Amino acid sequence: MQNQHIIRNFIVETPSKPGNFAKVATAIGMAEGDIGDITTLKSGALTTVRDISITYKSEEQLQEIISNIEAIGNGVKIHAVTDDVLKAHEGGKIAMKSQLDVRSLGDLQRIYTPGVASVCMEIVHNPEKANYFTSIGSSVAIVTDGTAILGLGNIGSVAGMPVMEGKAVLLDQFVGLSGIPILLNTSDPDEIVETVKHIHQGFGAILLEDIGSPHCFEIEERLKAELPIPVMHDDQHGTAVVALAAILSACKATGVDPKTAVVGQIGLGAAGLAICRMLMAYGVEEVYGLDRQEEAQNRLIKYGGQTIASLEELMETCDIIIATTGVSGLIKPEMVRKDQIILALSNPNPEILPSTAIAAGAAFAADGRSVNNVIGFPGIFKGALDAGAKKITYTMLIAAAQAIVEHTKPGELIPNPLDPRVHHLVARAVEEAANKEMKR
Ligand SMILES: NC(=O)C1=CN([C@@H]2O[C@H](COP(=O)(O)OP(=O)(O)OC[C@H]3O[C@@H](n4cnc5c(N)ncnc54)[C@H](O)[C@@H]3O)[C@@H](O)[C@H]2O)C=CC1
Ligand SMILES: CC(=O)C(=O)O
Numbered sequence: 001m002q003n004q005h006i007i008r009n010f011i012v013e014t015p016s017k018p019g020n021f022a023k024v025a026t027a028i029g030m031a032e033g034d035i036g037d038i039t040t041l042k043s044g045a046l047t048t049v050r051d052i053s054i055t056y057k058s059e060e061q062l063q064e065i066i067s068n069i070e071a072i073g074n075g076v077k078i079h080a081v082t083d084d085v086l087k088a089h090e091g092g093k094i095a096m097k098s099q100l101d102v103r104s105l106g107d108l109q110r111i112y113t114p115g116v117a118s119v120c121m122e123i124v125h126n127p128e129k130a131n132y133f134t135s136i137g138s139s140v141a142i143v144t145d146g147t148a149i150l151g152l153g154n155i156g157s158v159a160g161m162p163v164m165e166g167k168a169v170l171l172d173q174f175v176g177l178s179g180i181p182i183l184l185n186t187s188d189p190d191e192i193v194e195t196v197k198h199i200h201q202g203f204g205a206i207l208l209e210d211i212g213s214p215h216c217f218e219i220e221e222r223l224k225a226e227l228p229i230p231v232m233h234d235d236q237h238g239t240a241v242v243a244l245a246a247i248l249s250a251c252k253a254t255g256v257d258p259k260t261a262v263v264g265q266i267g268l269g270a271a272g273l274a275i276c277r278m279l280m281a282y283g284v285e286e287v288y289g290l291d292r293q294e295e296a297q298n299r300l301i302k303y304g305g306q307t308i309a310s311l312e313e314l315m316e317t318c319d320i321i322i323a324t325t326g327v328s329g330l331i332k333p334e335m336v337r338k339d340q341i342i343l344a345l346s347n348p349n350p351e352i353l354p355s356t357a358i359a360a361g362a363a364f365a366a367d368g369r370s371v372n373n374v375i376g377f378p379g380i381f382k383g384a385l386d387a388g389a390k391k392i393t394y395t396m397l398i399a400a401a402q403a404i405v406e407h408t409k410p411g412e413l414i415p416n417p418l419d420p421r422v423h424h425l426v427a428r429a430v431e432e433a434a435n436k437e438m439k440r
C-alpha cells in the first residue's frame with residue numbers, strides 16, 4: 001500500500017548535551033521518518049530519555065531509522081520501539097460509567113429500587129420527561145454495518161469497532177454526548193432499518209457510520225422519514241460540511257468566488273455524493289463528478305450534477321478538486337494544475353499527500369486527517385439535540401460549515417479540532433438554525 005502511515009514510539013537516550021537530540025532528529029529525517037509528539041521521560045545530569053513518536057511507511061524504513069540512530073554512537077541508545085496505537089486500544093477506549101456513587105443503603109434505594117419506580121411512573125404519565133430524567137436525550141447510537149470502514153472496505157462491524165469507539169470518545173470529549181456503538185451483522189437495508197427502528201427510543205439521535213454506498217443512501221433516507229429523532233450519516237453530511245468549510249476558507253484566501261469556481265469531485269460514494277449535493281445546495285454552479293461506477297455517476301446526475309469523462313480531464317478542468325475514493329496515491333503530481341485547491345480526503349491514506357500537491361503547484365492542499373468530519377459531527381449532533389430538532393436539514397448543515405469558517409485562522413483551511421470553542425460554536429450555529437426553521 002502506498003503512503004501507509006505506521007506510527008511507532010521510540011524511547012531514545014542521549015547524553016544531556018546540546019546538539020544530541022538534533023543528531024537523532026537528523027537520523028530520523030534521513031530515513032524520511034516524520035517526527036510527531038516528543039515527550040521527555042527523564043532529564044538527568046548525564047543523560048536524557050525521550051519518547052519520540054515517528055510515522056513511517058514500511059518495515060524497511062523502520063529498520064533504516066533504527067540503524068541511523070544506532071550509527072550515531074557516543075551514548076545515543078534506543079531503549080525500545082513501542083506500538084502506542086495498539087497500547088491505547090487495550091481494553092477498548094470507552095466504558096459506560098455511572099454518574100452517581102452508591103455508598104449507603106439510602107443511595108441504593110434512591111438510585112435503584114424502590115425509589116426508581118416513582119420516576120418510571122412519572123415517565124408513564126409524562127413521556128416527554130424521559131428526556132429530563134434519563135440519559136436518552138444525550139445518547140447517540142453510532143450504528144455501523146462495517147461495510148465501508150474508513151477506506152479499508154468491507155471489513156465487518158466488529159473490526160470497525162475501534163473507529164466507532166473513537167467517534168464515541170470524540171462525542172464525549174468535545175460536546176459531552178454519550179456515543180454508544182451498535183454493531184450490526186447484516187447489511188440488508190430492510191433489516192438495518194427495522195433494527196434501528198426497534199432500538200431508536202433509547203437514543204436522542206442516530207449517527208450512521210461507515211455504511212457503504214449505495215445502500216447507505218436508502219437506509220438514511222428511510223430512517224430520516226420514519227424516525228422522530230435526528231438521523232445523520234456522518235460520512236455523507238459530516239464530511240460534506242467540513243469539505244464545504246475548507247473550500248470556503250481556501251476561496252477566501254485565494255480571492256476565488258466559490259459559487260463560480262469549477263469543482264471536481266473524484267469518488268461519488270457516501271462522502272463524494274454528499275459533498276457534491278452540499279456544494280450545489282450552497283450555490284456552486286459548476287460541480288463535476290467522476291466515479292468508476294456508472295450507477296454512482298447516474299446518482300449525481302439525478303441530483304443535478306454533471307459527470308466528466310476521465311480523471312485527467314477532471315484534473316485539467318477544475319479549480320477545486322476533492323477526492324474521496326479510498327484509493328491512496330490516485331492523483332499523480334503531474335496531474336496537478338497550478339494554483340488548484342486539492343482536498344484528498346481518503347483515510348487512512350490520501351489520494352495525494354498535501355506536501356506532494358503543494359510541490360506540484362497547488363495553492364492549497366489538505367488530506368483527510370485535517371479536513372475530517374471530526375470538526376463537524378460532534379457540534380451538529382449537540383446543536384440538533386439542544387434544539388430538540390427532529391431532523392438535521394441543509395440549513396443546519398450550512399450553518400455548521402459557516403461557523404467552522406468563522407473560526408478558521410487566516411491562511412488555514414480548517415480550525416484545530418482540539419479547540420473546544422469550535423465544537424461549541426458549531427453546536428450553537430446548528431441550534432440557532434434549527435430553532436429558526438422550527439419557528440417557520
Ligand atoms: N476526511 C473525512 O472526514 C472522511 C473521509 N472519508 C474517506 O473517503 C473514502 C471513501 O469513503 P466513502 O465515501 O464512505 O466510501 P464509498 O465506498 O461509499 O465511496 C467510494 C467511492 O469511490 C469510488 N472509487 C473508487 N476508486 C475509484 C477510482 N479509482 N476512480 C473513481 N472512483 C473511484 C467507488 O466506486 C465509490 O463510489 C474513504 O477512504 C474514507 O476514509 C469518508 C468520510 C469522511
Ligand atoms: C473520518 C471518517 O469518518 C472516515 O474516514 O470514514
Ligand SMILES: [Mg+2]
Binds near residue numbers: 234
Ligand atoms: Mg467514517
